Amino acid sequence: MKFNAFLIAILALIVATSFKIDSRKNHSLNDSNFLLDSSVEIKKAESKMESSVIIDNDFYMAHASQMADLALSGRDNEIMLVYFAGSREGEEDVVISQSFIDKTTLSYTAPKTILNREMLSNFSNKFIRKVGNPLVFSDALGRVHLFVVGVSLGGWATSKIYQFEFLPDLEQLMFKGELHLGAFANLSHLVRNPPILLENGGFMLPVYYELANKYVLMAFFDENANLRFTKKVNELDLQLQPSAIALDSSSCLNFMRVSKNENDNIAFLQKCLDSGNTWEEPIKTNIKNFDSAGVLFKTKNGIYLINNDGFDLDKKELDSGLESLKDELIGAGLYEKIKNKELEDLLNKKENMFNFNVFSFIKKDTKKDTNIYSIPNRARLSLFKLEQDSNFKRINTIQIANEASYPSVVVSYPFVFISYSLNKNNIKVKRLNIENLDSSNIDSINGANK
Amino acid sequence: MIGSIIVSMFICFAITDLFKLEKKFKFILLFILLVAIALPIYRFSYNVPEVLYAFFDSPSPLCVILCIYFIVNFFVEKAPKIESNAFVVIAIFGFLFYINYMGFLGPSIYHSNVVIQGLFAFIFALSIGLVSKNMRLLIVGALCFSALNPQISLIESLICPYLWIFSCFYCLILGFKFISKSMQRSKNV
Numbered sequence: 246m247k248f249n250a251f252l253i254a255i256l257a258l259i260v261a262t263s264f265k266i267d268s269r270k271n272h273s274l275n276d277s278n279f280l281l282d283s284s285v286e287i288k289k290a291e292s293k294m295e296s297s298v299i300i301d302n303d304f305y306m307a308h309a310s311q312m313a314d315l316a317l318s319g320r321d322n323e324i325m326l327v328y329f330a331g332s333r334e335g336e337e338d339v340v341i342s343q344s345f346i347d348k349t350t351l352s353y354t355a356p357k358t359i360l361n362r363e364m365l366s367n368f369s370n371k372f373i374r375k376v377g378n379p380l381v382f383s384d385a386l387g388r389v390h391l392f393v394v395g396v397s398l399g400g401w402a403t404s405k406i407y408q409f410e411f412l413p414d415l416e417q418l419m420f421k422g423e424l425h426l427g428a429f430a431n432l433s434h435l436v437r438n439p440p441i442l443l444e445n446g447g448f449m450l451p452v453y454y455e456l457a458n459k460y461v462l463m464a465f466f467d468e469n470a471n472l473r474f475t476k477k478v479n480e481l482d483l484q485l486q487p488s489a490i491a492l493d494s495s496s497c498l499n500f501m502r503v504s505k506n507e508n509d510n511i512a513f514l515q516k517c518l519d520s521g522n523t524w525e526e527p528i529k530t531n532i533k534n535f536d537s538a539g540v541l542f543k544t545k546n547g548i549y550l551i552n553n554d555g556f557d558l559d560k561k562e563l564d565s566g567l568e569s570l571k572d573e574l575i576g577a578g579l580y581e582k583i584k585n586k587e588l589e590d591l592l593n594k595k596e597n598m599f600n601f602n603v604f605s606f607i608k609k610d611t612k613k614d615t616n617i618y619s620i621p622n623r624a625r626l627s628l629f630k631l632e633q634d635s636n637f638k639r640i641n642t643i644q645i646a647n648e649a650s651y652p653s654v655v656v657s658y659p660f661v662f663i664s665y666s667l668n669k670n671n672i673k674v675k676r677l678n679i680e681n682l683d684s685s686n687i688d689s690i691n692g693a694n695k
Numbered sequence: 696m697i698g699s700i701i702v703s704m705f706i707c708f709a710i711t712d713l714f715k716l717e718k719k720f721k722f723i724l725l726f727i728l729l730v731a732i733a734l735p736i737y738r739f740s741y742n743v744p745e746v747l748y749a750f751f752d753s754p755s756p757l758c759v760i761l762c763i764y765f766i767v768n769f770f771v772e773k774a775p776k777i778e779s780n781a782f783v784v785i786a787i788f789g790f791l792f793y794i795n796y797m798g799f800l801g802p803s804i805y806h807s808n809v810v811i812q813g814l815f816a817f818i819f820a821l822s823i824g825l826v827s828k829n830m831r832l833l834i835v836g837a838l839c840f841s842a843l844n845p846q847i848s849l850i851e852s853l854i855c856p857y858l859w860i861f862s863c864f865y866c867l868i869l870g871f872k873f874i875s876k877s878m879q880r881s882k883n884v
Contacts, residue, residue: 246831248824255820258838259849263813266845273808370696372741372749397749425846428796428805430751430856458798462806477806482798 277445279491451487483507535622699748705762755855756840781827789859816849
């Protein structure tokens with residue numbers, strides 16, 4: 246083939262293909278507004294009591310729960326909960342479990358397996374070694390979507406995202422396909438937090454690339470839930486598990502998990518404009534994120550963040566925390582010992598003598614002052630409220646445990662429902678009254694701990 | 696999946712080609728290898744193409760066309776060979792593209808708009824075409840795939856991990872050959 250002919254041919258093909266791709270992706274622009282508050286007020290909210298429930302789990306491990314408000318799907322009083330459960334994270338017996346929760350009574354259906362690795366293998370015609378991170382949500386047209394990550398080779402960093410849609414009974418799945426998000430064998434894309442819904446029935450799904458530098462992407466879907474295009478929203482490194490919420494019909498806010506100890510663990514917030522087409526530079530917050538999933542949510546009272554705040558607890562805070570856990574500690578026979586300042590002696594002995602789930606996490610930090618106790622990063626799950634542009638105020642403790650992590654939120658007035666992994670053995674769902682969220686009374690929250 | 700089957704077949708042909716055997720034995724070896732890749736791997740219900748597809752996704756159209764070209768070359772002895780420089784260009788561009796994609800080098804080309812992607816694809820295709828006359832038609836063929844199926848982006852029609860890794864190995868072998876030749880020459884001098 247002559248060079249001139251080759252040059253003309255590739256030029257013509259590239260221009261023609263670019264036009265064709267561009268017309269399909271509609272200039273890689275999102276042309277639909279964000280759907281604002283999709284929550285429906287609970288009609289039978291007789292009780293305004295805060296309450297919680299631990300979902301029965303037949304497996305040793307349960308993790309990474311996600312909830313979907315089914316109000317948009319015509320089941321106003323129900324929440325769908327999904328999570329992965331098995332003998333251990335990444336094991337072959339891990340399944341995606343589903344349960345329906347009644348918003349009023351917090352009663353729930355027995356968890357049912359809706360997907361496992363064999364089923365995903367059959368759906369996708371690919372060898373799947375493990376499954377995880379289920380994400381479920383209802384779109385503006387009432388359809389309920391499920392995304393899961395599946396791994397064929399290696400660890401989570403080689404995951405691919407698989408897309409499903411629930412059939413109207415909300416129990417059976419229809420496989421939509423594997424999301425093609427990357428150039429390198431489509432490896433290492435994961436999903437964790439729910440999307441921002443679009444008015445046209447589409448959605449903007451936050452996903453992340455976990456191999457090497459780890460970065461955040463927004464995937465835009467059309468009204469038929471087909472992937473249109475992806476946008477890399479910033480040039481920050483080592484950012485994972487973005488959580489995005491709509492501020493109004495055209496702007497949004499995105500919070501990201503910090504991987505490893507990047508930037509001294511300082512978490513970033515990023516604002517989008519023009520329905521996700523324009524992204525401002527990320528700004529530093531006063532929040533430290535120690536490589537744990539966080540979630541943003543919005544109520545009529547403001548913008549909130551649930552985040553694991555690894556922290557150094559001083560003696561005063563510890564004492565105040567102990568008072569709030571008095572009942573549990575008495576039950577464990579530890580309260581008097583702690584009040585009599587025997588805790589330090591106990592801590593100086595073998596750490597593993599503390600099998601009790603509240604205290605096993607308290608470790609004395611020998612490098613620091615003797616009165617400082619170091620709490621592992623995922624031991625406390627806290628609620629923060631956004632006060633200024635990037636400043637959050639810590640307002641409450643949601644849970645203290647060996648591990649309380651991977652929060653998910655559904656706002657359904659007058660409540661906010663929060664699900665999270667409890668010691669990675671169970672999923673706990675907590676219902677809090679939106680009006681009481683700003684209360685800084687730690688006792689009331691720990692009261693809801695029980 | 697078809698792409699993965701063709702790549703697997705290419706591997707069989709390439710392995711057979713490594714051995715200097717009589718034609719009859721070559722075909723026996725080829726037949727054995729082709730049967731082997733079609734059978735499920737021991738204690739694993741998937742065969743080689745299925746495993747390749749699960750792990751590394753579909754190969755790029757250029758990679759598939761090149762594999763077909765090599766397979767045809769196996770039977771047609773006087774067919775023109777692909778110039779080595781083409782693989783050097785693929786290895787270099789692939790390295791730059793994947794490093795960029797992984798977030799190590801500048802803003803992402805893959806996640807940018809079609810103009811930037813098109814520009815990169817054009818420079819890439821042009822560079823290969825400049826150093827390899829025999830690759831020109833294959834590149835046009837690969838771009839036709841992308842034109843017919845917009846799900847395959849322009850860049851992904853020209854490069855994939857299979858082709859890039861193959862090109863890197865090819866360059867490595869070329870490098871070793873060059874060094875050993877240079878050493879022999881210096882010994883002779």
